[in-house]
Amino acid sequence: MANWQPLQSSNLRRCDYDIETGRLQIQFYSGKIYAYGEVPASVYNGLLEATSAGKFFNENIKDQYS
Numbered sequence: 001m002a003n004w005q006p007l008q009s010s011n012l013r014r015c016d017y018d019i020e021t022g023r024l025q026i027q028f029y030s031g032k033i034y035a036y037g038e039v040p041a042s043v044y045n046g047l048l049e050a051t052s053a054g055k056f057f058n059e060n061i062k063d064q065y066s
Contacts, residue, residue: 009053017044024065026057036065 004014004027016025017039024039024047043060050056 005048007047007053008051009057011054012057015044015047015053017041024061026061036061039065 002016002025004016006014007026011028013027013029015027017023019041022038022040024036024044025033026036027033039061046060047053047056
């Protein structure tokens with residue numbers, strides 16, 4: 001069951017995280033959803049707490065996880 005959380009971003013709409021598998025899903029305002037595997041909970045929490053989720057995503061998630 002998804003538990004989508006809103007993000008503070010002009011590009012990223014919301015995210016969902018499965019703590020058991022480390023699977024992070026991010027939905028963009030375009031409607032596209034991307035999934036990233038083996039993401040640590042600390043990275044997920046950082047995304048939620050970031051002043052700019054888009055900047056955090058680009059620096060800490062994009063191209064870092066498959």
